[in-house]
Amino acid sequence: MSIKRIEPGKRMSGAVVHGNTVYLAGQVGEGSTVTEQSKSALAEVDRLLAAAGSDKSKILQTIIYLSDMSTFGEMNAVWEAWIDPANPPARATSGAPLATPDYLVEFIVTAAV
Template sequence: MTGTLRKIGGSSRFSAIAVHNGQVHLAGQVSQLKDGDIAVQSRDVLAKVDALLAEAGCGRDDLISVQIWLSDMADYAGMNAVWDEWVSSVTPPTRVCVEARMAQPHYRIEVLAIAAER
């Protein structure tokens, strides 16, 4: 293996952050807010991404790529409204957004991010 591998936080099942070869990989982030609509859940999830990036020593402006899964593409416009606010102060990363069945019925969005290490 080339480079140093560092893992931060998480549980016995997965690491919250893995840093390797100049990249910060975040675990997928979901909202535990069961009553939240897509805007509420999107803000919650993106705040979690911000916190993990900060823990790894970087921020939104270091994002390389973001993958977004929605439980229902009818939430696409609502999620994009929150996303557009969130990335408004930086050059946005590459992004993909697809519909997927989620692990829990109350999850409306899951976000996975990769950033450049500072």
């Protein structure tokens, strides 16, 4: 089976397609609030999924990290407005320190192609 790397860089690729599955690197967004960062990061998820020939209706699993679990409801409001309600993926959310203090939320997505 072939492996296709989307936006490969020195440290990682934006996404990797293997077989009928696409694995996205963790997506963080811009902005000063969890709402802003979630919207920005999920727009990047949309963009990378499209580059792989997929879309949010084909997401299999999402892992979400929040730097502060008190923002869970704020992130969920953005998530619920964005996700395809007919095709919700398996999902886990956890609190964890992220790569920099500026990052408040990170989305890791695996989808079918």
